[in-house]
Structure formats: structure tokens, C-alpha cells
Amino acid sequence: MKIADRAAAFAAAFLTASVGAAHADESADPSGCRGAMSVVEAVFAALDQRRIDGLEDLFAPGATVVHDNGREADVRQTAQATLAAPDWPPRQRALSRWRATCLGADVALVTLRNDVTFTPAQGGAFSRVYQESWILVRGKAGWRAAHGHYTRVDGR
Numbered sequence: 421m422k423i424a425d426r427a428a429a430f431a432a433a434f435l436t437a438s439v440g441a442a443h444a445d446e447s448a449d450p451s452g453c454r455g456a457m458s459v460v461e462a463v464f465a466a467l468d469q470r471r472i473d474g475l476e477d478l479f480a481p482g483a484t485v486v487h488d489n490g491r492e493a494d495v496r497q498t499a500q501a502t503l504a505a506p507d508w509p510p511r512q513r514a515l516s517r518w519r520a521t522c523l524g525a526d527v528a529l530v531t532l533r534n535d536v537t538f539t540p541a542q543g544g545a546f547s548r549v550y551q552e553s554w555i556l557v558r559g560k561a562g563w564r565a566a567h568g569h570y571t572r573v574d575g576r
Contacts, residue, residue, distance in 0.1 A: 452522055453520035453521070453522045453528045453530070454520070455558075455562060455563045456520055456522075456528035456530050456554075456556040456558070456563045457518060457520050457530055458563070459478055459556060459562075459563045459564065459565055460515075460530050460532070460552075460554050460556075460565065460568075461515065462478055463475070463478050463479075463565060463568070464513055464515070464534075466478065467498075467502055468511055468513060470502055470503065470508060472499035472502055472503060475495060475498075475499050476495050476496070476499075477561075477564075478564060478565060479495045479564055479565045479566075480556075480557050480559070480564040480565065480566040482494075482566075483495055483564070483565055483566050483567060483568075484567055484568075485498050485567070485568040485569070485570075486567075486568070486569040486570070487570065488550060488570055488571055488572040507540060507541075509538045509539055509540040509541065510538075510539050511536050511537060511538050511539070512536070512537045512539075513534065513535070513536050514534075514535040514536075515532050515533070515534055515535075516532065516533045516535070517531075517532055517533040518530070518531075518532045519531045519532070525558070526557055526558040526559070527555070527556070527557055527558075528555070528556045528557075528558070528563065529553065529554070529555055529556075530553070530554040530555075530556060531551070531552065531553050531554075532551075532552050533549065533550070533551060533552075534549070534550040534551075534552050534570065535547065535548075535549050536548050536549075536550070547574070548572060548574055549572070549573050549574035550570045550571060550572055550573060551570065551571050551573045552568065552569070552570040552571075553568070553569050553570075554567070554568045554569075555567040555568075
């Protein structure tokens with residue numbers, strides 16, 4: 421099944437997800453979505469540490485990320501922007517309110533809250549809060565992110 425076909429299936433399945441979809445949380449995984457959640461965590465770990473060499477392995481071909489400013493980027497553009505940023509301050513990230521919904525055997529919707537505190541070298545630590553949604557697809561190589569979207573929700 422092509423990514424576009426999966427996206428269409430996702431849209432249809434999302435509308436019916438509330439009637440019978442299995443949900444995973446931090447304590448149980450009745451739906452088999454735990455692996456999808458782990459991929460999202462791995463994406464954050466790679467970006468936080470600017471380890472982009474294996475980043476593409478975490479994403480499906482043609483994957484995109486929509487950033488909080490509305491800019492859409494593919495994986496290569498996201499990796500390039502990460503490396504090109506002149507100031508990449510250390511950060512502490514708290515991921516919470518996880519919810520994973522398997523929409524069939526090979527598509528998952530993962531949502532979470534992402535609280536990040538940045539600590540620039542020149543001082544002046546600051547925090548941001550985001551609500552994130554990720555669509556993941558499962559293939560021969562396991563779960564991979566097909567689309568991510570995050571929105572800042574801390575009242576800029």
C-alpha cells in the first residue's frame with residue numbers, strides 16, 4: 421500500500437477510531453502500538469543530540485514534518501536545518517499524555533504533549549510546550565514516521 425493510500429485510509433479510519441479502536445498508554449499496550457511510540461521518542465533523541473546520520477531510517481519514504489510556524493519540510497530539510505542552526509542549545513524534554521491508536525495493522529496515530537526547556541550557553545533558559553501528532557506506518561522494517569505535526573500551545 422502506497423503512502424498516499426495509507427493517508428486516505430487513515431483519514432477514513434480516524435473518523436471511526438472512537439468506536440472500537442484500541443488505545444495504548446504508558447502502562448499498557450493492548451493495541452500493539454508501543455513500537456510506534458518508540459519511533460517518535462527516537463526522533464526527538466536524534467534531533468536533540470544533532471545525530472542526523474540515522475534520522476532517515478526513522479521515517480517512511482516521502483515523510484513530512486509541519487513545524488509550529490507552519491513550514492512543511494521533508495526529512496532531509498529537517499536534518500539540514502538542524503545542522504545549520506548556529507545556536508542549538510541543550511534541552512530537557514518531558515514527553516507526556518501519550519496516546520497511540522492503531523488504525524488497522526499497519527497505521528498508527530500517536531499524540532503527545534512535548535514540554536521543552538532550552539538552556540542557551542549565554543543564559544536565559546526558556547520553555548516551550550507543544551501538542552504533537554504523528555502518523556506512523558508499519559512495514560518490513562517496522563514502524564516509521566510518515567508525518568509529524570506540532571503546534572505550540574503555551575500561549576506565545
